[in-house]
Amino acid sequence: MNLLIIGLKILLILSWCLTALDVVKLYRSDTGVHMKFDWLSWLNISGTVGFTLVSLFAVINSSTYVFTVCLILVSIFLVWFLKLRLMIAGDHKVLLGSKIIDQSDLRKVSARFLTLYVETKQGTIKLYAPVTERSVTMQLYNAAAGKRGKK
């Protein structure tokens, strides 16, 4: 059980690393990338960070095995949920969940039931309640409408 908890904690760290890797990839492949988030998105990130910290610091104790495992699993779920909702834009590219898309490939952007539907050359990407900033969404709309370079 100790090994399982340690493994899950490592998996939790890896999940954050993978999320960070997506952002780093965007940074490296584009210019003008800003980590801008609106207030609600910050609260989402803070909540996930809070659960992650609690999970990572949790002592490994035989009386709390099951609770700790559940807590770490919830945290891993939250991190992946966050990872799949991230929306960050650079000057020419945009990170949609875990996919980096060239803004020239955007075809249409629409929203329904708190979900953003982004039609690209490669297919439609769905982002449930994107973790982003309003200006990024506007940038996407503009890019899809062919108005490039506006931020």
Add this chain to the structure above:
Amino acid sequence: MKNESISLWIQEKLIPAIAKFTSFKFVKCMQEGVVACMNATMIGSIFMLLMIPPFPATATGGFVEAWRAFSAANAGWLNMGYQIGLNAAGFYILLGMVNAVCKHDNAPLVNNMVLAVFSYICLQCSFLEGGGLDIGFWGAKGMMAALIVGYFVPQLNIWLKKNGIKIRMPDSVPPFISNQLEEMFSSVGTVIVVFAVKLLFAHFGTTLGAFVNSLFAPLFSASDSLTAVLIYCILVRILWFFGLHGNNIAGAVVNVVLAQNFVANAEAVAAGGKPTFIFNTAFQNWTTQGILFIVIAVILVAKSEQLKAVSKVSLAPALFNIGEPTTFGLPLILNFDIFIPYLIVFALNGAIPYLACKFGFMNIPYIDVPFTVPAFIKVFLQTMDFRAIIVYLINAAACILIMIPAIKKYDAKLLAQEQADANQ
């Protein structure tokens, strides 16, 4: 005619007055300052929730026992996370306030931040006998002082820099050195003033925080009353009625009080007590739930194409507490046909949960949850009390019943209009 004159008075007198008030630098900076502590309080809330399982002492069961065991095994660092996250909210407000002032005045941030933190510690904290720093005033008790220090210390420093002693350095001196020297004189002046204030308060046997809190004590006790809740709910909705973002405008002032009440509740829970302030940041969420009830009333009775279309578009966002499609689609703005029931519904949104908390029908909300979490889940998470869902359902039923006659009347008007348009 009467409606037009009221509308005219509000547009010509009330709205400019409100706009002027919200454009005051202090109010603007205060808004930003209060927002600065939200992330930390969110993280701190999670630590606190896990540290203090939200069950009565008599509760038993596998899950309850597991949570208690987890809390006991991790008590030390869970408390540390709570202290750093939630119980230092005043300190984070200070940082947010300084940042807002510097941004507004285009002033250098680092020096002003250092000065403000220095002043806050100097004015608020005292040393413990063992040598540690007593940070008891960094939480709810220190919020008002944080706003004052965070605003006036950078202001004083900026003023002294503009009007105080200046030393002109030769051009050969690098800018970062000449800037530092220029800052030095204004900083020394600011520190002298801060110490003078500290000595003044010490002379009277108090601190800035304790003094400010005693001044604002009547406001805080008045803020946690049914009257205050009703005034807030009605004012916010009147502003929305005229197309103004009521929550943002009223929040400019109210959020400080609510945040302080929220952190004070958290401190009480962490100390093993019960939350005492009903009207707090978490409770505020209850006062915005009326939109969904209006949409449900529309779905139940609407026959006109316009209302049917609006209800289809508005339902999903309203489930997640997003009111704009309803506000602008129905519309609720300048719609005198449903104005009175609309106000009553939102007044009830404040009154029913307030009275339920007051008379012990449900726990006082003390956990902050993002506002987009569907209301029937959120009310439970905020209170950790299943009875909150019952209160929510009673509130919903009352509001829907109040809205139905008004919606019917408005719908009949729209239907007649649509039929007249079709006959033309």
